Amino acid sequence: MQYYSGKTVWLTGASSGIGLAMAEQLAEAGAHLILTSRRAEALEEVRQRLAHPERHRVLALDLSQPEQAATEAQQALGDQVIDILINNAGVSQRSLILETDLSVYRQLMEIDYFAVVALTKLVLPRMLERRSGHIVTVSSVAGKVGTKLRSGYNGAKFGVLGFMDALRAETHTHQLVVTSILPGFINTQVAHNSLTGNGSALGHEDPDNAGGISAEECARQSLKAIAAQKAEVVVGSGLSKLAPLLQRFWPGLVRRIVAKR
């Protein structure tokens, strides 16, 4: 994909799942990557396995503390030009509202919403100055349709889509490109890593994600949409791919489906 050749791409959530698959495909396409997640060692292993490892660097950050992460990133990156920021890191949830601590809602918002805002604000002034740049956020179909066990995740993923729409509106005269990716069910560690009511990880897969499309296919479709400079794209298969469309035109039907599932 020509779009990525020679571009510096800051990719979060690069140690696993969709982000890892994106890193592999972006490196093949000639991008220069800044790889972010919490686990420096895992990122270093990824870097060494990528095409042209010498072109890429690791920047380990804990995005559950967005202000601190932004300060550390600012120090590490200095005035390095970022052509594309892909906010992909995220954490999901598997717990009922009645059984979920408020602190879990805050943690989901920190990672899935505030970290996106913080990293976007970090790269935005330079992109506007250069009148060039592309900001991408991986939201979710859960950012369009609320379902059981994901109330905090839904809130963060709905919110981040609103933020991206506002960003697009505020920057449209500056040649900035803004893309939101909405995956349906993708076969990654997302369920395993999901937060339960007390903040601990679920620790096992769930059949919906295990039955979804592969991370590689999700990355391929997402990177194609980013290169085509789409505003918003749904990636996936089956009902999870159809859900945003159904929600738009038949919201009553969607309410009945999600209440039964």
Ligand SMILES: NC(=O)c1ccc[n+]([C@@H]2O[C@H](COP(=O)([O-])OP(=O)(O)OC[C@H]3O[C@@H](n4cnc5c(N)ncnc54)[C@H](OP(=O)(O)O)[C@@H]3O)[C@@H](O)[C@H]2O)c1
């Ligand atoms: N899989 C799906 O079905 C699906 C559907 C819709 C949307 N999504 C979204 O897709 C994105 C990628 O998820 P995935 O499916 O690839 O899940 P995953 O395999 O669990 O990967 C999540 C990534 O986020 C990073 N991360 C988690 N917490 C972090 C933190 N506090 N600070 C920095 N990095 C953190 C993880 O790295 P470390 O552990 O190294 O920190 C990992 O690289 C997420 O935004 C998710 O919400 C996924």
